[in-house]
Amino acid sequence: MSALDRLRRVRGVLIAGVFLRAALWGTFAAISMIAIVAIADAIAPVGLNVRVVLRVIAILAGLVVGLTFVWRDRRVRELDRVALWIEERVPALSFALVTAVELGDPTLLVDMRTSDWTTLAWHRGLSRLLTPLAALVAATVVLLALPSGVVARAAAPRRGDSLSRASRTAANRIDPLVAELRPPVYSGARRQEIDEPRDVRVLVGSVLTLRGRGDAGGIIAIASADTTLASADADRWQITLRVSAKPLAIRLTDGTHVRIIAVEPIVDAPPQVALTLPVHDSVLRVPSGRLPLAAEATDDYAIASASFEYIVSSGEGETFTFKSGVLGAVHSSGKQLKLSATLSLDSLHLKPGDIVHLRAVARDANDVTGPGVGASETRAIRIARAGEYDSVAVDAAAPPDAEQNVVSERMLIMLAEALEKQRPRLARDSVRHESHAIGVDQKKLRRAVGDVVFTRLGGAPTGEEHTDESPERAKTMQEMLARADSATNRSIDPVDFEGGESPVVAVNKPLLEAYNAMWDASTALELGDPGAALPHMRRALAAIQKARAAERLYLRGAPPPVVIDIDKARLKGKDKGASSTRRPEMPIDSVTSIRANRLDHAIEIARTSSSAAADSLLLLRVDALADAPAFASALGDAAAAVRRGDGAAATDALARARRALVGAPIVRDSLSRWGIIP
Amino acid sequence: MSAEFVFATAQYESGDWDSAPLLPANIIDTIARYTEIPVAPTGVIVPLSDARLFRYPLVYLTGHLPVRFSDTERRNVRAFVDRGGMLFIDDHNHDIDGTFHKTATEEIARTVAPLTELPNDHPLYSAFFRFDGPPTTSHELNGWGDNLVHKHLLAVQRRGRISVLYSNKDYSSEWNYHPDNKRFLSVDNTRFAVNLVVYALTA
Numbered sequence: 001m002s003a004l005d006r007l008r009r010v011r012g013v014l015i016a017g018v019f020l021r022a023a024l025w026g027t028f029a030a031i032s033m034i035a036i037v038a039i040a041d042a043i044a045p046v047g048l049n050v051r052v053v054l055r056v057i058a059i060l061a062g063l064v065v066g067l068t069f070v071w072r073d074r075r076v077r078e079l080d081r082v083a084l085w086i087e088e089r090v091p092a093l094s095f096a097l098v099t100a101v102e103l104g105d106p107t108l109l110v111d112m113r114t115s116d117w118t119t120l121a122w123h124r125g126l127s128r129l130l131t132p133l134a135a136l137v138a139a140t141v142v143l144l145a146l147p148s149g150v151v152a153r154a155a156a157p158r159r160g161d162s163l164s165r166a167s168r169t170a171a172n173r174i175d176p177l178v179a180e181l182r183p184p185v186y187s188g189a190r191r192q193e194i195d196e197p198r199d200v201r202v203l204v205g206s207v208l209t210l211r212g213r214g215d216a217g218g219i220i221a222i223a224s225a226d227t228t229l230a231s232a233d234a235d236r237w238q239i240t241l242r243v244s245a246k247p248l249a250i251r252l253t254d255g256t257h258v259r260i261i262a263v264e265p266i267v268d269a270p271p272q273v274a275l276t277l278p279v280h281d282s283v284l285r286v287p288s289g290r291l292p293l294a295a296e297a298t299d300d301y302a303i304a305s306a307s308f309e310y311i312v313s314s315g316e317g318e319t320f321t322f323k324s325g326v327l328g329a330v331h332s333s334g335k336q337l338k339l340s341a342t343l344s345l346d347s348l349h350l351k352p353g354d355i356v357h358l359r360a361v362a363r364d365a366n367d368v369t370g371p372g373v374g375a376s377e378t379r380a381i382r383i384a385r386a387g388e389y390d391s392v393a394v395d396a397a398a399p400p401d402a403e404q405n406v407v408s409e410r411m412l413i414m415l416a417e418a419l420e421k422q423r424p425r426l427a428r429d430s431v432r433h434e435s436h437a438i439g440v441d442q443k444k445l446r447r448a449v450g451d452v453v454f455t456r457l458g459g460a461p462t463g464e465e466h467t468d469e470s471p472e473r474a475k476t477m478q479e480m481l482a483r484a485d486s487a488t489n490r491s492i493d494p495v496d497f498e499g500g501e502s503p504v505v506a507v508n509k510p511l512l513e514a515y516n517a518m519w520d521a522s523t524a525l526e527l528g529d530p531g532a533a534l535p536h537m538r539r540a541l542a543a544i545q546k547a548r549a550a551e552r553l554y555l556r557g558a559p560p561p562v563v564i565d566i567d568k569a570r571l572k573g574k575d576k577g578a579s580s581t582r583r584p585e586m587p588i589d590s591v592t593s594i595r596a597n598r599l600d601h602a603i604e605i606a607r608t609s610s611s612a613a614a615d616s617l618l619l620l621r622v623d624a625l626a627d628a629p630a631f632a633s634a635l636g637d638a639a640a641a642v643r644r645g646d647g648a649a650a651t652d653a654l655a656r657a658r659r660a661l662v663g664a665p666i667v668r669d670s671l672s673r674w675g676i677i678p
Numbered sequence: 679m680s681a682e683f684v685f686a687t688a689q690y691e692s693g694d695w696d697s698a699p700l701l702p703a704n705i706i707d708t709i710a711r712y713t714e715i716p717v718a719p720t721g722v723i724v725p726l727s728d729a730r731l732f733r734y735p736l737v738y739l740t741g742h743l744p745v746r747f748s749d750t751e752r753r754n755v756r757a758f759v760d761r762g763g764m765l766f767i768d769d770h771n772h773d774i775d776g777t778f779h780k781t782a783t784e785e786i787a788r789t790v791a792p793l794t795e796l797p798n799d800h801p802l803y804s805a806f807f808r809f810d811g812p813p814t815t816s817h818e819l820n821g822w823g824d825n826l827v828h829k830h831l832l833a834v835q836r837r838g839r840i841s842v843l844y845s846n847k848d849y850s851s852e853w854n855y856h857p858d859n860k861r862f863l864s865v866d867n868t869r870f871a872v873n874l875v876v877y878a879l880t881a
Contacts, residue, residue, distance in 0.1 A: 373788075564857065570711065
């Protein structure tokens with residue numbers, strides 16, 4: 001091995017020494033800091049977040065210290081520095097080594113003794129490790145001398161480690177307190193621990209375990225009417241409860257010491273299901289073919305299964321029969337699910353009038369309180385009856401082409417008014433020509449109205465044409481209505497309509513009035529007299545407006561109107577029999593007023609004992625959780641604020657609670673007239 | 679809100695909600711005969727999806743066909759009972775295996791809460807006339823429907839008050855006749871309706 005190689009070996013030893021030393025100092029720094037945190041925590045409890053941050057700082061401090069040492073000795077990797085370091089310790093070399101390294105000429109190093117260089121480097125390196133090693137050992141001894149739980153709180157802080165903290169003799173065994181929450185398996189949620197639980201939100205069916213230090217004797221938990229005794233677990237006690245759907249206030253008692261833990265159960269919501277196919281209800285003419293079905297389901301935890309359900313109802317009046325079935329069932333374990341299937345209408349053997357009710361149903365995996373069942377909206381597929389085609393739109397038809405050349409009645413009136421205004425300045429022929437043109441448009445519009453009326457009356461849309469120029473045209477509206485009524489009420493009894501009119505008369509009266517007015521208007525216009533036509537045209541427009549604003553009737557739900565004669569039913573008139581006086585019941589002291597009183601009481605005792613007030617607010621919160629969530633939420637905030645002594649936040653939360661309970665205060669501009677304050 | 683009681687019949691999208699058209703008039707007549715409650719001479723039909731629902735303290739719902747509320751109907755019914763309204767549902771099929779019963783009870787469980795048996799000593803049965811339980815109907819006695827004489831009505835109660843009352847007794851058939859025909863009955867079979875109305879207005 002040449003002298004240069006030996007020099008490189010020495011450099012390697014020195015570099016290793018530098019890194020080792022840096023590592024020792026870095027570790028010492030980190031361990032020292034953790035030890036300091038642990039001691040501080042043993043003296044006064046340090047919060048979880050602070051401990052997490054301090055642990056990160058300790059690790060960073062160790063890294064910084066180690067890197068500082070490496071940086072300070074960074075030149076140890078330069079060969080000439082190593083040569084110089086050897087020259088300082090072996091003066092006999094007379095700078096030959098440095099010169100050889102600088103010139104890169106190894107021949108200068110021939111016959112040079114190199115065996116003691118490495119030894120020198122080892123001695124040097126080990127001697128410099130002694131101090132950090134001693135420091136590290138000292139820090140480690142300190143750390144080992146501390147209770148293991150104390151060190152763990154500083155080295156690996158986590159929720160629920162408050163029981164590990166060393167403390168002087170506690171006044172009671174329910175302080176400190178840790179709650180462990182084990183959600184039901186189906187939820188897939190993780191176990192969690194909470195230090196000093198006050199207000200716990202947990203899924204229904206979870207197992208809640210309260211733990212504390214000391215023996216179990218005499219520690220009891222009272223929840224509703226149930227009392228649970230603590231059981232021993234090594235040097236600790238524990239109480240295990242299962243969370244039901246009802247909000248709970250657990251009173252934990254150790255002798256005269258009481259702690260209250262509010263438990264707000266989170267109820268597993270049933271799945272949300274949306275039926276995406278078919279998109280809407282339908283009426284089918286022929287009960288055959290295949291109907292594609294599709295749905296989507298989501299759940300807050302997990303969906304176990306989903307399927308489509310159908311019910312076929314047959315019959316009418318008082319005789320209905322039903323059959324039902326399930327199809328497209330799928331199983332799952334995810335939070336979302338898409339399902340699809342096809343329903344064969346032929347297989348259902350449907351008859352006219354039958355209705356198929358379709359929906360999608362999903363069940364969640366809740367095996368504790370469930371399963372929760374969610375269902376989609378129901379679609380109804382009805383098979384049309386043979387006799388309903390004339391009145392029921394079986395299939396959506398395209399709208400008829402709009403007749404572009406029909407001018408509205410309002411526009412015709414404007415044209416006629418303009419012509420009437422210009423009439424003194426125009427020649428008679430011009431007036432007649434223009435008036436005739438308006439009359440032609442009026443005639444077209446009258447035919448359009450006639451089509452509507454005759455279509456409604458059950459005739460062909462062109463029915464008006466048969467009577468257009470006929471001398472038999474109904475001269476009066478009453479005649480027209482009578483003819484229409486007789487034409488459409490030939491065989492069936494009319495539905496009893498408001499005012500005693502038949503439906504034909506009631507529905508078509510305004511349009512027939514417009515129709516006749518247009519007839520008179522067009523006659524006047526064709527005679528070249530727009531002034532005479534205008535009153536008829538305005539009457540026609542008013543009738544159209546009336547028809548447009550007419551009440552839409554839902555014929556199916558129109559039962560025979562039976563108006564009860566109240567006085568007759570009460571036999572009033574001759575007999576003056578006096579009935580007993582009925583006194584109204586006294587208003588019940590409502591839940592709201594009880595809660596308001598309890599809230600007032602809690603605020604009152606806050607002046608003397610904040611913890612008692614916080615407990616009172618928590619108990620009130622548990623009572624209100626089921627039916628007044630906004631009030632309960634505000635109370636939770638208020639209890640937390642009262643407990644930590646934050647007066648402003650407590651006031652704000654209590655104001656929110658009061659508003660949620662009794663509503664916003666009524667703002668008045670001035671005192672009421674009968675107010676007691678002058 | 680009107681000062682007089684108005685009998686409201688619920689109109690819902692899915693079924694034949696109008697299957698007992700004469701019942702409202704009959705109950706109005708009964709209320710007028712036995713009480714001094716100011717009552718409107720005619721009833722109203724109120725869609726469950728309409729906000730007008732909240733004007734009426736008691737809403738009657740019946741039918742033969744499956745009951746499937748739309749989202750709007752469900753939301754309104756929930757708000758209706760939250761505000762203190764009372765929904766009276768009567769199974770016009772008088773059949774616990776019938777589709778109306780299955781779907782209506784399921785829909786109520788989904789919308790409000792599961793129905794439970796109403797004890798026969800509930801204040802409803804002594805709110806005006808005194809009954810030992812829900813009065814039987816000729817339809818359940820003569821073997822129609824499920825061949826059962828139901829001993830209890832079902833209900834959803836909130837703070838001791840009935841929010842939803844459910845009947846398999848088929849009062850919709852029993853009371854669906856013109857009030858003038860009461861003169862042919864030795865005992866008025868609609869008296870229980872007075873209890874319903876009085877309870878809904880006072881409890």
